[in-house]
Amino acid sequence: MALDAQEMAMTLVRTPTLDIDCTITGSEDGLPAILLPGFPYGARDYDAVAPILAAEGWRVVVPSLRGHGATRFLRDDTPRSGQQAALGQDLIDLMDALAIPRAVVGGYDWGGRAACIVAALHPERVAGLVTGTGYNIRDIAGSARPGLPAQELRHWYQWYFHTERGAAAMRDTPADVNLLLWQMWSPDWNFSDAEFLETAADWTNPDYAAVVIQSYRHRHRAAAGDPAYDAMEAALAAQPLITVPTVVLHGESDGVSPPEQSEDCQRHFTGPFAREVIPAVGHCIPREAPEVFAAAVRVFGSGA
Numbered sequence: 001m002a003l004d005a006q007e008m009a010m011t012l013v014r015t016p017t018l019d020i021d022c023t024i025t026g027s028e029d030g031l032p033a034i035l036l037p038g039f040p041y042g043a044r045d046y047d048a049v050a051p052i053l054a055a056e057g058w059r060v061v062v063p064s065l066r067g068h069g070a071t072r073f074l075r076d077d078t079p080r081s082g083q084q085a086a087l088g089q090d091l092i093d094l095m096d097a098l099a100i101p102r103a104v105v106g107g108y109d110w111g112g113r114a115a116c117i118v119a120a121l122h123p124e125r126v127a128g129l130v131t132g133t134g135y136n137i138r139d140i141a142g143s144a145r146p147g148l149p150a151q152e153l154r155h156w157y158q159w160y161f162h163t164e165r166g167a168a169a170m171r172d173t174p175a176d177v178n179l180l181l182w183q184m185w186s187p188d189w190n191f192s193d194a195e196f197l198e199t200a201a202d203w204t205n206p207d208y209a210a211v212v213i214q215s216y217r218h219r220h221r222a223a224a225g226d227p228a229y230d231a232m233e234a235a236l237a238a239q240p241l242i243t244v245p246t247v248v249l250h251g252e253s254d255g256v257s258p259p260e261q262s263e264d265c266q267r268h269f270t271g272p273f274a275r276e277v278i279p280a281v282g283h284c285i286p287r288e289a290p291e292v293f294a295a296a297v298r299v300f301g302s303g304a
Contacts, residue, residue: 012070013063015093017078021070022094023062026054032100033297034061034091038109038132039212040178041284042068042202044195045111048290053297061103063094065110067211069202078226080207082110082215084138085229085236088117095125104300106293108132108249108285110215120240121232128300129246130293132285133254134262135269141237143220154256157181161216171209175200185255186282195287245272247296251281251288274299 012019023043033053037045043064050060064071067082091114095103104127105115113136119126120137146152157177160166169177179196182189202208217223225233246269250259259277266273276296278289286293 013094013097014074015090015097017074017093018066018090019070019072019074020090020094020097021064021068023050025050025060025062026058028059030054030057030059031301032059032061032103034063034095034100034103034105034115035286035297036063036091036105036107036111036114037065037068038107038111038284039215040174040181040203041109041287042199044199044202045284045286046290047287049286049294049297052290052294056298056301058297058301061094061098061100063090064202065114066090067205067207069205071205073207080210080214081218081226081229082211082213083218083225083229083233084113084117084140085232086226087111087114088121088236089229089232090114091118092122092125101125102127104128104130104297106130106297109136109283112136113138116242117232117236119244119246120242121235123242123244126244128297129242129244130249130296131246132249132251132283133257134248134250134265134275135242137236137239137268138219139237139239140219140221140233158216158220161213162220162222167209167213170212174203174208174212178203181256182284186251186253186284186288187255188253188280189282189284189288191287239268242269243271245300246274247299248273248275249285249289249292249296250275250277251283251285252277252279253281254283256283 046062107115112131116136119129281288
């Protein structure tokens, strides 16, 4: 049965690898927009964005990423990988399972990475791309090159996750670590205890710690990837250009990825391109500036 503009359906969508926990808002025949959360957040990221777009006729799909919420692996023997190719393939599998041939895809952090990967490798599936902080495909081959000391400091959590101490923290007390990251990465966002606890429920997924730790170790070549994604990782190693129309959003007060990091990102994009720096907004753009995020999706309203 078709949903009215403001109705919401929560469902599990089966793909070859996962049962993906999805919230779908809007009409079934609306323009499809798939909006993907980042780390260390969750599907509640788009609670304010989805109703705006649904009221305008969009069909908005917000999945919980692997290891988050009620999303579950179908097999016990599937590696609990959070590598970038796995995230990208999950998005393609979700589109196939929902019979969505082409959509506007948007996200930031892990979600922005998945969106960029699909836009780069399967441009025929993407009507428009909204990506937080720019080009999010990791240069894993170049990960051994040190960054500027200030950026290495901002990435302290990644080095922490390379240790068994950090892995234990994500397994036993993920909310303690993630609360600090929320505070550091979005210094102008006065989120409530209730907002934080609603998302913290997503981190009780039994695979959460394993997926997070593998993700951050793999990107620095400190953990093996799932062989099922070797071909895609090889394609991503070439740092492929993104040809689809793109809007880059960057929070001016982002505490982990300052806006200067995306100043030259247009070199990775060959299609129509726009970049907006959002004042007094940090890393979690859809929560901190939902109207801006919705407006960026709206740019592609005639192309999906």
